[in-house]
Amino acid sequence: MGFVFIAFVCLLLRGNDASSTKMTKNLKVLVSSNDFPESGLKILEENFTVLKSCFSNFGEEGLKENKEELMRLIPGCSALVWISHHQITKELLDKAGPQLKIVATASAGYNHCNVPELTARGIKLSNTPNVLSPAVAEIAVGLMIGAARRFNENLKQVHSGEWEIGFETVLGQDLRGSTVGIVGLGGIGQAVVKRLAGFEVGKFVYTGHREKPEAKALNAEFVSLNNLLTQSDFVVLAVPLTEETKNMINETTLAKMKNNAILINVGRGDLVDQDALYNALKNRTIYAAGLDVTTPEPLPKDHKLLTLPNIFILPHIGSATLRTRSDMAVLAANNVVNALNGKPLITPVLP
Ligand code: DGY
Numbered sequence: 001m002g003f004v005f006i007a008f009v010c011l012l013l014r015g016n017d018a019s020s021t022k023m024t025k026n027l028k029v030l031v032s033s034n035d036f037p038e039s040g041l042k043i044l045e046e047n048f049t050v051l052k053s054c055f056s057n058f059g060e061e062g063l064k065e066n067k068e069e070l071m072r073l074i075p076g077c078s079a080l081v082w083i084s085h086h087q088i089t090k091e092l093l094d095k096a097g098p099q100l101k102i103v104a105t106a107s108a109g110y111n112h113c114n115v116p117e118l119t120a121r122g123i124k125l126s127n128t129p130n131v132l133s134p135a136v137a138e139i140a141v142g143l144m145i146g147a148a149r150r151f152n153e154n155l156k157q158v159h160s161g162e163w164e165i166g167f168e169t170v171l172g173q174d175l176r177g178s179t180v181g182i183v184g185l186g187g188i189g190q191a192v193v194k195r196l197a198g199f200e201v202g203k204f205v206y207t208g209h210r211e212k213p214e215a216k217a218l219n220a221e222f223v224s225l226n227n228l229l230t231q232s233d234f235v236v237l238a239v240p241l242t243e244e245t246k247n248m249i250n251e252t253t254l255a256k257m258k259n260n261a262i263l264i265n266v267g268r269g270d271l272v273d274q275d276a277l278y279n280a281l282k283n284r285t286i287y288a289a290g291l292d293v294t295t296p297e298p299l300p301k302d303h304k305l306l307t308l309p310n311i312f313i314l315p316h317i318g319s320a321t322l323r324t325r326s327d328m329a330v331l332a333a334n335n336v337v338n339a340l341n342g343k344p345l346i347t348p349v350l351p
Contacts, residue, residue: 021047024340030073033057033066033083036106040329044081047337051077057084059298071095079104079336085112085297093117102339104332107319108132108188109268110349111241118350125350126335130187131327136238136292136318137191140266143290144180144234146312147262148173150288153309173233173260173287175199181232182206183225183248184239185215188266192236193218205232208239229256234264241268251276254286261286266318269295274305281308292318 029048031041033056044050051073055066062084074080074096082088082105093100093114102124105113110127118125146152149172157163157170164170178201182189185206193204204220206212211222225248229235235257239245249263250273257263263286265272274295280286288310294303297316305311319328335345345351 037329040333043333128328132319133187133191135324147288147290178233181228189238
């Protein structure tokens with residue numbers, strides 16, 4: 001009897017799903033790039049009419065051909081699935097029209113989305129936090145090692161065939177025994193601390209708006225930014241870009257850092273005043289930097305930061321693993337499914 005009842009409820013639910021899919025199938029969803037993972041696309045295609053740009057939303061193509069293509073495809077869309085950090089502008093929202101319900105950005109950061117404008121229009125916004133924290137944290141640890149052990153200089157030696165072999169040449173710094181300061185102990189910051197568990201780090205400190213309950217288990221001490229800067233051997237930036245965090249690393253804050261300090265940035269390029277960073281690295285008032293993010297991106301190949309030996313730069317690959325990008329795509333797609341079925345967003349920025 002119980003089984004029959006459960007089977008009946010399941011049938012009802014399936015029926016509901018099928019009818020809601022039927023109802024949403026005529027809604028248009030625009031995917032902004034031709035390289036959105038299949039896993040996410042499948043979910044969207046099962047539920048909606050998917051319009052997908054045939055261009056990539058990255059690099060030159062993203063700025064030229066794809067911009068035009070998106071403007072052509074966008075009118076009448078109910079959802080935008082946004083891949084890349086191109087601006088969600090007023091012009092774009094106007095072109096989409098009043099039926100637009102949600103922008104689902106396939107990124108944790110949403111500084112490229114005009115939040116006040118979306119709010120004013122009552123358009124929902126979702127992002128993809130958490131699923132990318134492990135991958136971004138791995139890159140942060142990679143940058144810590146890369147900058148501390150002078151990968152940039154050492155790789156140049158390998159490519160030139162001129163190795164400086166000696167007992168006291170190209171010496172780097174240890175993570176072992178160091179003080180690691182995390183600016184922003186959110187998902188990514190916490191994942192960095194967890195990943196460093198085997199490195200015999202001496203002490204973890206962190207800063208942010210308030211103490212985090214998770215910090216206790218991580219053995220991380222809450223301190224002010226000032227305190228963190230003055231005592232850390234590694235300063236890891238894992239905060240979003242906001243008016244408050246913009247240029248938080250500048251001439252003044254760099255001057256507080258130790259001479260052996262290594263700055264790591266996996267947040268956004270604009271957290272750092274790059275001219276001030278250049279001077280600090282050039283004058284060796286700090287030891288090195290490891291950046292996954294810069295301003296602009298791509299960084300021009302003749303940019304002065306690239307002339308420095310004590311910097312290790314990656315081209316914003318924090319979340320770039322097969323599994324993570326697929327997870328981000330599925331999360332973005334499911335946020336759209338929920339939004340267009342009147343259900344709460346899974347990872348809302350603007351619910
Ligand atoms: C994000 O999602 O914000 C990361 O920077 C990867 O793009």
